[in-house]
Amino acid sequence: APNTETLNSPETFNAVAIPGLSEIPVIGPILFRQSFIVYLMYVVVALVWFGLYRTRWGLRLRSVGEHPQAADTVGIKVAATRYRAVLLAGAVAGLGGAFYTLVSVPRFNQEMTAGAGFIALAAVIFGKWDPIRATLAALLFGFATNLQGVLSVIGSPVPSQFMLMLPYIVTIFAVAGLVGRSRAPAADGEPYIKS
Incomplete structure (x- = not known):
């Protein structure tokens, strides 16, 4: 245009x-x-x-x-x-x-957005489908994203590719290891057909 x-x-x-x-x-x-x-x-x-x-x-x-x-x-x-x-x-x-x-x-x-939508889904799962917990999880993932930027600026010896992976690695560890049992609503994603 x-x-x-x-x-x-x-x-x-x-x-x-x-x-x-x-x-x-x-x-x-x-x-x-x-x-x-x-x-x-x-x-x-x-x-x-x-x-x-x-x-x-x-x-x-x-x-x-x-x-x-x-x-x-x-x-x-x-x-x-x-x-x-x-x-x-x-x-x-x-x-x-x-x-x-x-x-x-x-x-x-x-x-x-560079995949931030998937991080938002992970924040909901990590927050166990609660708005306040999901917000706290999103703040944790946002901290990881900003930490990646700060470490790059101060000249950390870690390669830049690993710095770019940091928010996603934190997301994977948080969802895979720290959540415990997170259960979505039972009818999540299922169409309801009146019988």
């Missing part, structure tokens, strides 16, 4: 420091000097957790994920509940995409 450089270089969101919290040693700059999308992520994670575990909607959604036939017998519309959940999940994933294109890498191009 013509004018690719002009049209594919959006202005990025600036980091906003939260007074007081951003001055905490080590943790402050990491968690509280971020763009507003990151702060929005903290709020969304809390809302999703609250919605899943403290509301009637969350109970219905979890019942549809575990045993859709039982949910259907008590009058819950399984297909509508699933569609709404997928739409909500798509909106949250869209926030992740907005972070990539407006904060992390100020452009949109092919292969820009």
